[in-house]
Amino acid sequence: LADGDAMSLPVRKLRHILERVKLYFPDVARISSYCLPRNLQNKTLQDLRELRKLGLRTLYVGCESGDDEVLRCVGKGETHESSLSAVKKIRESGLKASVMILHGLG
Numbered sequence: 445l446a447d448g449d450a451m452s453l454p455v456r457k458l459r460h461i462l463e464r465v466k467l468y469f470p471d472v473a474r475i476s477s478y479c480l481p482r483n484l485q486n487k488t489l490q491d492l493r494e495l496r497k498l499g500l501r502t503l504y505v506g507c508e509s510g511d512d513e514v515l516r517c518v519g520k521g522e523t524h525e526s527s528l529s530a531v532k533k534i535r536e537s538g539l540k541a542s543v544m545i546l547h548g549l550g
Contacts, residue, residue, distance in 0.1 A: 451479040452505065455491045462498035467516050476502035476542075481530035494536035502540040505530055514550035 445461065453461075465472055477500065484492075507527040509515055515522055527543075534541040 445475060445477040448478065449480050449483055450477040451483040451487070455487060455495070458464050458495055458500075459498060461547075462495060462500060466499055472499065474501045475499045476504060477501040479505050481507070481526045484530045484533055487533075489533065492533065492539060496538050499538065502542055503534050504542045504544060505534070506544050507531075508544065508546045509549050510516070510545070511550055518549065538548060 445458075450458065450461075462475065465475060505527060507522070508518070508520055510524045510527070514521050515524070531541045531543060
């Protein structure tokens with residue numbers, strides 16, 4: 445969904461978008477989105493499962509690094525634990541998680 449973090453949108457808006465994709469592009473086989481870990485904090489497992497039923501399949505999680513000091517230095521606004529928690533929630537909901545790490549960042 446787009447080139448930004450669509451998961452920052454409220455679930456009702458995501459539901460509307462996914463329903464429209466299904467209506468106007470019925471042959472779409474897979475829908476994915478970028479996702480900052482913090483944007484899953486207010487989404488329940490039920491929310492994510494509902495989005496999966498509407499066609500969402502994969503969330504690309506921008507972890508960047510697993511080192512809290514590096515994350516702090518680059519101003520990521522996330523921690524190793526917040527990223528791990530998000531990935532666990534994604535997997536538990538039945539969605540796929542693809543984690544992005546910036547090699548060389550630290």
